[in-house]
Amino acid sequence: MKRPAPIGLVRASLVLLGKDLLIEWRTRARLNALIFFALSTLLLFSFALGPDTKLLERNAGGYLWLAILFASTLSLGESFRVEYENACLDGLRLAPADARAIFLSKALGNTLLLVVLGGLLVPAMVALYGVKVVLGVGELLATLVLGCMALAAPGTVYAAIASNARARDVLLPLLLFPLIVPALLASAKAMMLVLQGDPMNQIGSWFGLLGGFNLIYWGLGFLLFPRVIED
Amino acid sequence: MDLMSLFTIYLPPLVLLLLLTVGRKYAKVTLPVYALLLVGVGHYWGLAVAPPDREMGDVQRIMYAHVPAVWNAMLALTLNFACSVTYLFKPSWKTDSLAEASAEVGLVFGAVGVLLGAIWGRPTWGVYWTWDPRLTTAAILLVAYMGYMALRRFVEDPEKRAVWSAVVGIIAAVDLPIIWFSVKWWRSLHQQQSTPSTTDPAFWIPLRISAYGFLALVALFLMHRYRIALAERNAEVALPDALPGSPGSGPNVPTNRTAGVA
Numbered sequence: 001m002k003r004p005a006p007i008g009l010v011r012a013s014l015v016l017l018g019k020d021l022l023i024e025w026r027t028r029a030r031l032n033a034l035i036f037f038a039l040s041t042l043l044l045f046s047f048a049l050g051p052d053t054k055l056l057e058r059n060a061g062g063y064l065w066l067a068i069l070f071a072s073t074l075s076l077g078e079s080f081r082v083e084y085e086n087a088c089l090d091g092l093r094l095a096p097a098d099a100r101a102i103f104l105s106k107a108l109g110n111t112l113l114l115v116v117l118g119g120l121l122v123p124a125m126v127a128l129y130g131v132k133v134v135l136g137v138g139e140l141l142a143t144l145v146l147g148c149m150a151l152a153a154p155g156t157v158y159a160a161i162a163s164n165a166r167a168r169d170v171l172l173p174l175l176l177f178p179l180i181v182p183a184l185l186a187s188a189k190a191m192m193l194v195l196q197g198d199p200m201n202q203i204g205s206w207f208g209l210l211g212g213f214n215l216i217y218w219g220l221g222f223l224l225f226p227r228v229i230e231d
Numbered sequence: 232m233d234l235m236s237l238f239t240i241y242l243p244p245l246v247l248l249l250l251l252t253v254g255r256k257y258a259k260v261t262l263p264v265y266a267l268l269l270v271g272v273g274h275y276w277g278l279a280v281a282p283p284d285r286e287m288g289d290v291q292r293i294m295y296a297h298v299p300a301v302w303n304a305m306l307a308l309t310l311n312f313a314c315s316v317t318y319l320f321k322p323s324w325k326t327d328s329l330a331e332a333s334a335e336v337g338l339v340f341g342a343v344g345v346l347l348g349a350i351w352g353r354p355t356w357g358v359y360w361t362w363d364p365r366l367t368t369a370a371i372l373l374v375a376y377m378g379y380m381a382l383r384r385f386v387e388d389p390e391k392r393a394v395w396s397a398v399v400g401i402i403a404a405v406d407l408p409i410i411w412f413s414v415k416w417w418r419s420l421h422q423q424q425s426t427p428s429t430t431d432p433a434f435w436i437p438l439r440i441s442a443y444g445f446l447a448l449v450a451l452f453l454m455h456r457y458r459i460a461l462a463e464r465n466a467e468v469a470l471p472d473a474l475p476g477s478p479g480s481g482p483n484v485p486t487n488r489t490a491g492v493a
């Protein structure tokens with residue numbers, strides 16, 4: 001009997017990503033919840049700090065990334081909760097696909113969701129804080145994509161761990177927040193440059209830091225993830 | 232080789248190694264004595280014999296505890312990284328126990344180092360804490376390994392706990408080289424590492440003796456913490472089909488593994 005040919009890593013990842021996106025599209029629960037959560041976070045910042053528009057405008061980039069970060073912990077946890085329900089993860093593990101494909105699809109899916117969320121938050125931020133986007137849409141998009149990738153890669157590994165442990169709601173931020181400090185710093189700085197202009201041409205070095213961070217953690221996640229979900 | 236480098240570079244670790252290998256039967260007694268001796272000599276030398284720093288005065292003497300604490304914390308956490316990698320290739324309860332012990336000891340020494348640094352910072356920089364890269368990365372390190380310790384508490388299944396904490400240990404260890412090089416990459420408030428080529432022997436000799444004293448302390452703490460961790464593991468997984476090679480997994484050991492596969 002002829003054995004079925006194993007599916008390649010890229011194709012398996014794309015199939016799994018398609019599956020996740022289909023679930024997301026059919027329910028649309030996660031993205032809706034995330035948008036409202038992140039929007040209310042943005043709103044809360046302006047209430048907590050008082051109506052000081054100068055302060056809000058100056059720190060808008062940082063607040064945007066904090067809102068995305070808080071929303072990401074919800075999103076990451078949810079992305080594995082659907083797999084642990086009804087033991088779907090066991091089904092995935094039994095499928096003739098590389099376990100690393102699960103990492104790639106989950107991390108890409110989380111990145112995509114966060115980028116969409118960020119794209120929706122920017123106009124809200126422009127309205128709420130009265131900022132204007134000085135640099136072009138290209139830099140804005142690059143900041144969003146690189147920053148969301150940096151949150152998604154270690155976040156996916158940790159969400160897989162935390163969602164199966166006791167006290168999962170505490171564990172994920174506890175593990176993730178210290179780790180992504182460099183990424184948060186670089187994303188927030190890059191976003192501030194996007195919003196306020198970049199006379200000293202510094203944005204490239206922050207992109208470099210984000211790129212290095214992504215390289216390390218996407219690589220580590222890719223290597224280590226199969227061990228995380230093994231049984 | 233001059234006499235000074237013999238007594239400050241080669242002899243202390245050699246004695247430590249002998250105590251831990253040849254004389255390991257008596258290490259429980261000899262190791263604390265040796266650690267206290269080295270810490271005592273190093274600190275007496277640093278506090279009473281060594282001259283005060285030209286700019287900072289007597290305040291600088293906190294270095295003889297601050298620097299050894301941080302060095303040894305980094306060393307213990309590097310051991311944790313090594314155990315984490317080893318565990319993923321060759322699972323064993325001993326490696327997992329040593330990983331747990333080294334993370335905890337490293338965290339304690341790191342916390343002591345950061346605390347002493349804060350005390351040193353107040354009179355010299357005027358503040359206890361500042362967002363200097365070295366301090367920021369050190370703070371990240373402490374919080375990251377607190378997360379690691381929390382993970383170990385939150386997972387009941389010992390096998391899953393071992394694998395997951397190994398993964399988290401590897402990911403958290405990325406911060407270690409960043410801390411080490413932070414004073415070189417971003418030149419800011421925290422001074423660069425002092426080496427024998429840049430400092431006077433009056434400073435680095437007591438520093439080195441203190442550092443080896445702290446190393447002996449780390450070895451002592453590790454030894455005891457490792458025994459506790461291994462005993463806990465063996466009590467947890469007293470099943471015959473537990474990981475191969477675990478010593479407590481005989482048929483006459485009571486199966487008190489209450490926290491089973493989740």
